[in-house]
Amino acid sequence: MSLDRATMDERVPRDFETLRATILDRRESLPKRIAQIAAYALDNPDDIAFGTAASIAASAGVQPSTLIRFAQQLGFDGFTSLQQVFRERLRERNSSYDERLQALRAKAEGGAGHRSIFDGFVAAASTSLNDISRTLDDAHLEDAISLLAKAETIYVLAKRRSYPVASYIAYALGKLKIRNQLIESAAGLNAEMIAFATPADAVIAISFSPYAPATIDEARSISEQGVPIVAITDSSFSPLAQFARVWFEVAEADFAGFRSLSATMALAMSLTVGVGEKRRSTGKKRKA
Amino acid sequence: MSLDRATMDERVPRDFETLRATILDRRESLPKRIAQIAAYALDNPDDIAFGTAASIAASAGVQPSTLIRFAQQLGFDGFTSLQQVFRERLRERNSSYDERLQALRAKAEGGAGHRSIFDGFVAAASTSLNDISRTLDDAHLEDAISLLAKAETIYVLAKRRSYPVASYIAYALGKLKIRNQLIESAAGLNAEMIAFATPADAVIAISFSPYAPATIDEARSISEQGVPIVAITDSSFSPLAQFARVWFEVAEADFAGFRSLSATMALAMSLTVGVGEKRRSTGKKRKA
DNA sequence: TATGGATTGGAATTATTATTTCATATTCCC
DNA sequence: GGGAATATGAAATAATAATTCCAATCCATA
Known part of the structure; x- marks a missing residue:
């Protein structure tokens, strides 16, 4: 049987x-x-x-x-x-979190072949997530989301290494039917694009050291127009921080000269989805 | 005694x-x-x-x-x-890693406020990294890097949710002075761009379910020109897999409907930096 | 409610595995 | 270099644990 x-x-x-x-x-x-x-x-x-x-x-x-x-x-x-x-x-189920990271880093440094590169990037990403999870300030998150939720249009500003994050934000905002504008440089019309922004809008600006000069300039001029800025950057000395209404300090670990984007991505998505939720609940309240 | x-x-x-x-x-x-x-x-x-x-x-x-x-x-x-x-x-030791993630997920589900959204994204990213670290096949990685290292130009193909990864790959390849072409749709000239690719080039294509039709079409026509493709996708049934010379299956966890990109990013960076290293060592050999 | 088949409990059996024992080898000190 | 103390190898033995078997019970169906 x-x-x-x-x-x-x-x-x-x-x-x-x-x-x-x-x-x-x-x-x-x-x-x-x-x-x-x-x-x-x-x-x-x-x-x-x-x-x-x-x-x-x-x-x-x-x-x-x-x-x-x-x-x-x-x-x-x-x-x-x-x-x-x-x-x-x-x-x-490899080891505890720390043991696992240590093992990865060890492999990344000592290991041969390209697997060690991969392990290095995984370790960097894990470390970054770990760090941001510890250090993120809930109040800042709430402030940033409130600010962005009130905006008519959300402008997204980032160049070079931070650009992938900006493009994902734009994608997600679009999916959530939140009006947004990615400030791209293809046609060199950034200045004109920025000129449309008003104090009723808001900006998410992302820049890490070495800060792309264009990002800083554009952030300056847009803040001079009275548009509130939420910044994601890597230090309190960042030039972005001075223009920002709310700013987040994100320490991304790097490997082989390239920074992980995991922590920044997680934060960016939280802002995006947070705004989506806030809009929905406020919308309901208004109707009620 | x-x-x-x-x-x-x-x-x-x-x-x-x-x-x-x-x-x-x-x-x-x-x-x-x-x-x-x-x-x-x-x-x-x-x-x-x-x-x-x-x-x-x-x-x-x-x-x-x-x-x-x-x-x-x-x-x-x-x-x-x-x-x-x-x-x-x-x-x-087992419980420690699990507890971490479970605690995060629990907070993400039960928790109030926007912190829970953030925790959810961090948990999704951690899970994805964990998974890919376990499942990535070293041999595939080596194959993909060899293939890409031989290419005259590396074309990078991805739309929508995968586009951020593509843009980071393009940024990193540029930094490493590796000739590459991001296939963007701004001016609607993709078909013309693709027509330039020859079997001496190579493609990195990224697409997840639901597969953007444009990505699939472009992958098909470029593979018909004999250009080898390295694909990053999410299942063996993916239409991308059939055109690809080498393909990676990446299971990204999602939260609130948005998939984490952490694992894909880590893999993408490994490919990029791996190609950079391979080129450098081959270059040295040639000189010697 | 009788009957056949499936399921379960519990002890008997078989197997595997830890431990002990003892002969042999090695090391260290005088 | 000789002898005691210590360490080691290998097989015998004891303990423990997995599996099997069979009788008892349960359950569905005629």
Whole structure:
């Protein structure tokens, strides 16, 4: 019988996620006690990895034999091979956050081949996310979102290395049906574009050291027109900070001379989606 | 004898860090084979956690009895209780990384205010980086870099949500003095631009579901001209995959409907910098 | 409500694995 | 260089754990 079943689905789950999916999939059709141990297994995977058949069975409130039948139903030939999957999961889930980063950095520095470059960029991105998650000031976030939510048009200003962030902001704002204008330099008409901005609008400006002179100039002239600016930059001495109504200091780690954009992207998206949410809730209130 | 020793230092290491320190401390004074297993234990803690005394001893090149003596020297009463410490470490360390992300996600879902949006984006980015770090195939990376390094001009093709990545690639390639062409649609001259590409060039194409039709069309026509394509996409069923000489599957987590770009960015930067390095080393060889 | 099949509990059996023991080798000190 | 103390290897033994088996129970169906 269990032989028949094993022959029918030959593909035994080799990794935890597949196993999990299989269990969830069959959940309905499992006998009571088997279902009981199945639920226990998904809730306490560590216990399965480390325990003995007897101890696990006891914790789950079933007999050891039931545990083995459970394994066999899934196509394993016994508890031991089921347990392997749970152990593999623990092995692969690389280490704690810090250990993982250290390992990545070590590989990035010592390692040969191009994998080490990749590890370096992943480490840089993780570090940046970690840092911004610790240092971001909630009040600044709220202020910036309020300011932007009131704007008629949001201008997005960034050059060079910061430009990808600006283009994603513009894309997202567009998706959310929020009027926006990306200040691009293709036709050299930036000055004219900027001239349209009024104090009822707002600007998101992004610039990191070495600050692109064009960004700074444009930020200056737009702020002189009384348009409020939200700045994302990398230091309190940044020239952008002085023009800005609200500004964020984002420390992006770099690797091989190129800075990660992960933290900036996360912040940029939060501002964008935050504005979207705020507009929607304010809209509702107005109607009410 | 071992009793004496056990009496002398009553405090048996209960956690991994203490144990590690103890081993490092005594390293000098340990007999040869014991030192051998000690080194193995610190280098392969996962093996100690999951292996059997016999299998571990074999991997470390000692007898099982030596392993037990090692445990006893440290004050444990046998291999089994030593193993507990290594298992405990896996249990705890795992929870730390998971807890982090789960805490973030929990805050993102339950939390009030805009901070929760931000946490959501950070969690999505972290998850994506984590995933790609696990799944990226080194051989693909090498292949893609070789292919791109040989190209006369690298064309970069991406629209909409993937466009920010393309623009960062173009920026970085420019910085590295690698000839490249970003295929933009401003003037509607894409077809003409593409027509210049020859089999001596190469393309980096990026597209995620729902695939921008323009990207697919352009990828098709450029591949029909015999230009090799490196694709970054999100599934093996992606239409991009069929045109590509090398392709990467990147699973980006999303939040609030916007996908993180962190993993894609890290990969894109690795390709770019990898090509830069490869060119430089090949250039040197040529001179020599 | 009787009957067959599936499911379950619990003990018996088999296997695997840790530990002990003892003979042999090595090291260190006199 | 000789001898005690220490360390090591290998196999025997004890302990522990996985698996099997069979009787009891449950459940659906006629």
